[in-house]
Amino acid sequence: MEHTENVNPPASVKASWRRRLAADRAAQSETRHADEAAALARATAEIDGGTVCAYVPFGDEPGSLDLLTALRQQGRTVLLPVIPARRGPLDWAEYTDPSSLATGAFPPVLEPTGPRLGAAAVAKADVVLVPALAVDRQGVRLGRGAGHYDRSLVLASGRARFVVVVRDDELVDRLPAEPHDVRMHAALLPGRGVVRLGERDGV
Numbered sequence: 001m002e003h004t005e006n007v008n009p010p011a012s013v014k015a016s017w018r019r020r021l022a023a024d025r026a027a028q029s030e031t032r033h034a035d036e037a038a039a040l041a042r043a044t045a046e047i048d049g050g051t052v053c054a055y056v057p058f059g060d061e062p063g064s065l066d067l068l069t070a071l072r073q074q075g076r077t078v079l080l081p082v083i084p085a086r087r088g089p090l091d092w093a094e095y096t097d098p099s100s101l102a103t104g105a106f107p108p109v110l111e112p113t114g115p116r117l118g119a120a121a122v123a124k125a126d127v128v129l130v131p132a133l134a135v136d137r138q139g140v141r142l143g144r145g146a147g148h149y150d151r152s153l154v155l156a157s158g159r160a161r162f163v164v165v166v167r168d169d170e171l172v173d174r175l176p177a178e179p180h181d182v183r184m185h186a187a188l189l190p191g192r193g194v195v196r197l198g199e200r201d202g203v
Contacts, residue, residue, distance in 0.1 A: 009177075017134065022133065026060055033060065036063075037064035039190035044067060048127070050076060051127075052078055052126065053122055054129045056068070065098055080092065080111065081148070089119040089151040093113070094117070096114070122160070123160070127162075129164075129188065132165070135170065136175040138174070138197065162185050164187050167190060
């Protein structure tokens with residue numbers, strides 16, 4: 001596995017990054033958030049694949065339900081995560097429309113209410129859209145620290161392409177990395193669309 005030069009950083013280093021990035025997101029205006037969400041929805045047309053694992057953005061995360069609507073209108077099968085009560089890989093269920101969503105075990109996160117497909121459903125995806133606070137040009141992703149996606153993405157490695165959804169200035173040159181980090185293939189950005197990361201193939 002590839003490593004960045006700052007591999008195995010102290011926990012305080014990631015915590016510092018998370019605080020700064022969260023503060024930057026909180027400072028953006030509602031208008032800018034809405035504009036970027038609309039741009040991300042349009043940019044999904046650049047992604048290939050019949051089955052896409054996505055998620056419902058909440059709070060100041062980039063994106064909106066419009067992104068899921070766009071994927072459905074493009075004829076994709078969209079799967080959304082269900083957060084397990086205990087730490088582990090995510091469960092999945094199909095998304096059809098906003099009426100198929102409800103508050104899950106961790107409000108305000110919305111989750112699909114349809115039949116559960118199990119953690120292994122991610123292995124059937126062509127593309128997995130992954131939330132993050134930032135990603136670097138080598139594909140290192142900085143999440144919120146719960147580890148659900150790290151445990152889930154390993155189940156889809158070798159088949160699915162991992163596309164992290166971030167704002168343009170959240171694509172940075174270098175992030176602290178750990179050996180277990182699953183690298184992203186590309187980033188979906190509101191201003192630039194799909195951007196390839198590292199030496200991986202595009203999407």
